[in-house]
Amino acid sequence: MKISGARIIAECLLEQGVDTVFGYPGVSIIRVYDELYKKRGKIRHILTAHEQGAAHAADGYARATGRVGVCLATSGPGATNLITGIAAAFMDSSPVVFITCNVDEALLGRDAFQEVDITGISMPITKCSYLVRSAGELAGTIREAFALASRGRPGPVLVDVTYNATAERAEYEFLPKEEHFRQGRSERLTRRGEMALTQPGTDERDVKTLADMLRSSERPLIMAGGGVIRSAGAAEELRRICRGHGIPAVSTMMGLGAMPSDDGMFFGMAGMYGSPDANRAVRECDLLIAVGVRFSDRVTGDIGGFAPGARIAHVDIDRAEIDKNVLTAHHIVGDAGTVLGMLSAELEGYRAAPWMKKSGERKLCAPERIIKTVEKLAPGAVIVTDVGQHQLWACRTFGFSRPGQLLTSGGFGAMGFGLGAAIGAKAGVRDAAVIHITGDGSFRMNCPELATEARYGLDIISVIMDNSSLGLVRQKQAAEFGGRFYQTELAGGPDFVLLARAYGLRGERAENESEFESLLSDMLRSGKGGIIDCITDKDEMI
Amino acid sequence: MSSSAKMTRQTLSVLVENSAGVLSQVTRLFSRKGYNIESLAVGTTDDARVSRITVILQGTDRMAEQIAAQLNKLMPVISVQILTGKKAIYREFVMLKVKADGKDARDEIMQIVNVFRAAVVDISRSSLMIAVTGDEEKTEAFIRLMSDFGLIEIARTGLIAMERGDGSIRDLSKDRAEYELGKSI
Numbered sequence: 001m002k003i004s005g006a007r008i009i010a011e012c013l014l015e016q017g018v019d020t021v022f023g024y025p026g027v028s029i030i031r032v033y034d035e036l037y038k039k040r041g042k043i044r045h046i047l048t049a050h051e052q053g054a055a056h057a058a059d060g061y062a063r064a065t066g067r068v069g070v071c072l073a074t075s076g077p078g079a080t081n082l083i084t085g086i087a088a089a090f091m092d093s094s095p096v097v098f099i100t101c102n103v104d105e106a107l108l109g110r111d112a113f114q115e116v117d118i119t120g121i122s123m124p125i126t127k128c129s130y131l132v133r134s135a136g137e138l139a140g141t142i143r144e145a146f147a148l149a150s151r152g153r154p155g156p157v158l159v160d161v162t163y164n165a166t167a168e169r170a171e172y173e174f175l176p177k178e179e180h181f182r183q184g185r186s187e188r189l190t191r192r193g194e195m196a197l198t199q200p201g202t203d204e205r206d207v208k209t210l211a212d213m214l215r216s217s218e219r220p221l222i223m224a225g226g227g228v229i230r231s232a233g234a235a236e237e238l239r240r241i242c243r244g245h246g247i248p249a250v251s252t253m254m255g256l257g258a259m260p261s262d263d264g265m266f267f268g269m270a271g272m273y274g275s276p277d278a279n280r281a282v283r284e285c286d287l288l289i290a291v292g293v294r295f296s297d298r299v300t301g302d303i304g305g306f307a308p309g310a311r312i313a314h315v316d317i318d319r320a321e322i323d324k325n326v327l328t329a330h331h332i333v334g335d336a337g338t339v340l341g342m343l344s345a346e347l348e349g350y351r352a353a354p355w356m357k358k359s360g361e362r363k364l365c366a367p368e369r370i371i372k373t374v375e376k377l378a379p380g381a382v383i384v385t386d387v388g389q390h391q392l393w394a395c396r397t398f399g400f401s402r403p404g405q406l407l408t409s410g411g412f413g414a415m416g417f418g419l420g421a422a423i424g425a426k427a428g429v430r431d432a433a434v435i436h437i438t439g440d441g442s443f444r445m446n447c448p449e450l451a452t453e454a455r456y457g458l459d460i461i462s463v464i465m466d467n468s469s470l471g472l473v474r475q476k477q478a479a480e481f482g483g484r485f486y487q488t489e490l491a492g493g494p495d496f497v498l499l500a501r502a503y504g505l506r507g508e509r510a511e512n513e514s515e516f517e518s519l520l521s522d523m524l525r526s527g528k529g530g531i532i533d534c535i536t537d538k539d540e541m542i
Numbered sequence: 543m544s545s546s547a548k549m550t551r552q553t554l555s556v557l558v559e560n561s562a563g564v565l566s567q568v569t570r571l572f573s574r575k576g577y578n579i580e581s582l583a584v585g586t587t588d589d590a591r592v593s594r595i596t597v598i599l600q601g602t603d604r605m606a607e608q609i610a611a612q613l614n615k616l617m618p619v620i621s622v623q624i625l626t627g628k629k630a631i632y633r634e635f636v637m638l639k640v641k642a643d644g645k646d647a648r649d650e651i652m653q654i655v656n657v658f659r660a661a662v663v664d665i666s667r668s669s670l671m672i673a674v675t676g677d678e679e680k681t682e683a684f685i686r687l688m689s690d691f692g693l694i695e696i697a698r699t700g701l702i703a704m705e706r707g708d709g710s711i712r713d714l715s716k717d718r719a720e721y722e723l724g725k726s727i
Binding site (some may be wrong): 119120123124127128131148318319320322323324 | 562563566567570574604607608611612614615616617
């Protein structure tokens with residue numbers, strides 16, 4: 001049947017089983033919104049206050065649910081407002097499909113009103129960006145975009161559609177998701193593959209080599225990254241290997257939750273702001289098996305001094321990560337869950353001699369005690385952070401117990417990520433408590449999204465570590481720039497309690513830890529969202 | 543310094559789908575890493591929907607492997623081949639316009655043209671246009687000799703290259719499992 005391009009977009013979203021989208025309308029994308037109006041019973045559209053919020057929300061939705069997030073925006077500024085959100089999703093391998101509409105094809109390249117080359121701008125921060133100029137290409141492109149976003153190493157994909165393509169009518173036929181690779185460009189790609197000579201899948205011999213390396217090492221260590229979180233079943237396999245064979249594990253920030261924090265074989269987060277135990281393990285191990293990590297500079301520090309005594313074996317789904325930052329002795333290109341499963345089978349009867357011991361409990365600073373209180377009162381909550389000191393305190397103090405429990409902008413470090421991502425997470429997993437841990441600096445960046453939270457009844461508790469400053473930058477000014485604090489003091493910012501109330505949400509202030517505890521437990525009991533403004537000392541450092 | 547850390551001339555052959563923006567996607571990867579492209583040649587293949595890009599750069603083996611892995615992740619890239627030294631044949635096509643004011647100069651240029659098996663493709667009262675094909679050594683030598691007469695202008699295609707033997711760059715294409723798993727994309 002022949003239908004409009006706009007309707008093809010809506011139908012393609014239904015093919016994918018999409019029931020929630022985040023976005024912001026505009027004139028170029030107006031026809032798509034008209035089709036979504038007709039499908040409003042099947043697809044819920046969440047209108048944010050700003051496109052950046054929508055981008056982070058779709059990202060947060062994807063991270064919390066494991067499904068592909070969808071975000072819509074109009075041409076020009078609508079599209080460019082997405083950029084920080086796209087980059088955050090890209091750096092943390094989060095599957096999101098962004099659909100933007102552009103001006104009429106005849107006006108492309110003429111600097112028309114609200115025209116921008118968004119496919120060009122987004123090229124380095126997406127797995128692929130498409131410009132669709134006619135309705136006939138739409139279905140194939142959108143199907144391909146979803147396949148690309150979710151398969152392999154997940155990541156964002158952008159589809160830009162010209163105004164005329166949303167109006168034009170083209171032949172469309174419903175195609176179940178599993179048939180998608182049989183048509184259009186996907187079909188060509190698949191056929192291209194069938195002519196190829198190389199064998200698919202992970203080579204068993206490579207896994208055997210890894211097992212042999214393990215058997216011959218004295219101080220083996222597994223480092224789990226975001227790949228273990230993204231790969232279905234990988235965390236279970238990792239836990240089985242560590243517990244069953246006595247191999248200690250550490251994680252990167254993105255890998256938190258792969259191992260339960262209280263597990264006897266887990267030694268915490270490694271890297272610049274990691275735990276002393278984890279960094280000691282990395283320093284002393286003689287074999288480092290890195291699974292789904294990309295050896296970010298925040299993890300390795302100076303590359304030359306990273307894991308100085310260790311041979312490094314790298315397991316990653318992305319071939320381009322191998323030997324990118326760290327030269328490895330052995331590597332396996334494959335899905336983390338699959339490879340760990342194969343390794344587990346290969347290790348029958350092996351048990352590593354214990355070599356790591358946990359050091360005693362660390363003394364917590366005041367902000368960390370707030371995090372511990374959150375953990376005590378809501379151990380199963382989804383924790384969403386922004387970026388800064390509060391993020392690092394949360395990551396190293398909260399006891400994460402499952403993959404997907406922590407949503408944080410680890411790679412890109414985008415301040416303002418938190419509230420948007422929390423909205424997406426809450427929209428995706430309605431029954432879990434979502435706690436947004438933030439700082440006053442980060443919160444100010446996207447706080448208009450409180451309107452979104454209120455409008456859709458997405459009950460998020462925002463815990464603001466309010467030290468009236470940009471703590472992490474300020475701390476660097478204290479340590480390395482002679483205490484010349486410049487542009488890092490945020491005094492005179494809004495009263496967050498009144499701000500929350502202005503949006504019709506509950507706003508509370510906690511001057512001390514016991515006040516915080518009673519406020520949080522009351523909020524959790526009520527099930528209603530809001531903010532708790534926790535006054536903290538600006539000289540607390542991480 | 544080990545041999546893999548030595549800067550040498552690296553040649554990458556890239557087979558790409560002929561889609562909009564593909565050239566900028568490919569070249570962007572080089573500029574982002576700060577690799578300087580020495581030469582770049584693009585042309586279609588026997589299949590009009592497929593183009594072949596030849597990129598030459600100075601770099602280590604590791605740099606070439608990294609860039610090949612990154613190139614493989616791009617959707618429109620069909621296959622990538624790193625060509626090394628003697629295992630491949632390299633050719634370049636050069637057109638140059640050179641001053642030839644009198645009969646003596648013209649005769650001398652013609653002699654050199656014959657030695658190099660180049661061709662005079664246009665002639666005027668005071669200049670010659672010459673086309674020459676060869677590997678880099680030959681074209682460079684020819685250009686050096688011609689510059690003695692005074693070069694008016696020069697246009698080079700950049701090197702293109704192909705591996706010796708029966709193999710095809712298509713043998714390296716991403717397989718279906720990789721599409722299914724998205725390993726390379």
